[in-house]
Amino acid sequence: MTKPQxxxxxxxxxxxxxxxxxxxxxxxxxAARRAxxxxxxxxxxxxxxxxxxxxxxxxxxxxxxxxxxxxxxxDLVILCTxxxxxxxxxxxxxxxxxxxxxxxxxxxxxxxxVKDVSPHVPQGVHFVAGHxxxxxxxxxxxxxxxxxxxxxxxxxxxxxxxxxxxxxKLRAFWEALGSKVEIMTPEHHDxxxxxxxxxxxxxxxxxxxxxxxxxxxxxGEVIKFAASGFRDFTRVAGSDPVMWRDIFLNNRExxxxxxxxxxxxxxxxxxxxxxxxxxxxxxxxxxSRRIRxxxxxxxxx
Numbered sequence: 139m140t141k142p143q144x145x146x147x148x149x150x151x152x153x154x155x156x157x158x159x160x161x162x163x164x165x166x167x168x169a170a171r172r173a174x175x176x177x178x179x180x181x182x183x184x185x186x187x188x189x190x191x192x193x194x195x196x197x198x199x200x201x202x203x204x205x206x207x208x209x210x211x212x213d214l215v216i217l218c219t220x221x222x223x224x225x226x227x228x229x230x231x232x233x234x235x236x237x238x239x240x241x242x243x244x245x246x247x248x249x250x251x252v253k254d255v256s257p258h259v260p261q262g263v264h265f266v267a268g269h270x271x272x273x274x275x276x277x278x279x280x281x282x283x284x285x286x287x288x289x290x291x292x293x294x295x296x297x298x299x300x301x302x303x304x305x306x307k308l309r310a311f312w313e314a315l316g317s318k319v320e321i322m323t324p325e326h327h328d329x330x331x332x333x334x335x336x337x338x339x340x341x342x343x344x345x346x347x348x349x350x351x352x353x354x355x356x357x358g359e360v361i362k363f364a365a366s367g368f369r370d371f372t373r374v375a376g377s378d379p380v381m382w383r384d385i386f387l388n389n390r391e392x393x394x395x396x397x398x399x400x401x402x403x404x405x406x407x408x409x410x411x412x413x414x415x416x417x418x419x420x421x422x423x424x425x426s427r428r429i430r431x432x433x434x435x436x437x438x439x
Contacts, residue, residue, distance in 0.1 A: 164282025225254025264304035
């Protein structure tokens with residue numbers, strides 16, 4: 139696993155503004171403080187209770203009701219909200235962003251965010267869309283921890299005209315948080331994440347929903363005797379419903395493409411089971427195990 143960089147003597151940023159202080163936002167605060175990346179971290183959240191909790195936990199020095207107040211004077215502004223809110227928030231904070239500031243996000247969809255945020259970025263402000271591929275099924279400011287990004291990938295999807303120095307500074311920021319950084323286009327990111335993250339979450343939600351439709355006595359037994367396969371595979375179904383609703387609505391084309399491929403593969407296995415084709419089942423499972431082991435060897439499990 140990649141080790142985070144040593145703490146810096148001089149902070150990389152004077153003021154970081156976290157717009158949204160859930161799992162990712164709070165973890166950024168923990169990791170940034172660990173590496174001394176900011177002289178000051180401030181934030182805003184949709185509810186006063188979240189702001190109060192973030193203040194109590196020492197995640198932020200100042201908390202604000204509006205995103206515009208939090209973004210005022212910040213040299214790094216990070217949108218840590220559900221995907222569907224990024225565009226409206228970018229519009230809200232547009233006049234608060236100072237020249238030379240870097241604006242970024244942590245959303246799991248990049249094409250829609252680039253489309254929604256870019257029109258509201260003022261001249262002289264550098265927008266670099268980003269996505270740390272790290273998380274748990276937990277949410278809220280109390281869920282964060284400094285090690286969340288250690289050894290995990292963060293993908294940046296800057297537009298072609300984006301200032302190169304701003305991109306490199308944001309890369310250095312995420313590396314200091316413990317991440318490995320890759321740069322790609324928003325379209326390629328969304329296709330990759332559709333199969334590695336979005337479709338698996340959709341399947342998990344579907345399986346749990348199937349259980350909810352079972353007769354009450356059978357549903358109770360499924361929950362009582364949940365084996366490790368059901369328990370582990372459906373863990374992500376405990377994730378934030380708002381966040382995942384927005385992800386599927388904003389990455390629909392890539393998700394639908396990957397679902398089409400999945401349906402074809404499921405139909406193939408369904409036919410093999412119906413026909414008693416053990417040879418085909420063994421071949422598919424062997425190939426799948428080999429790919430799964432490569433994930434483990436890459437230390438991404």
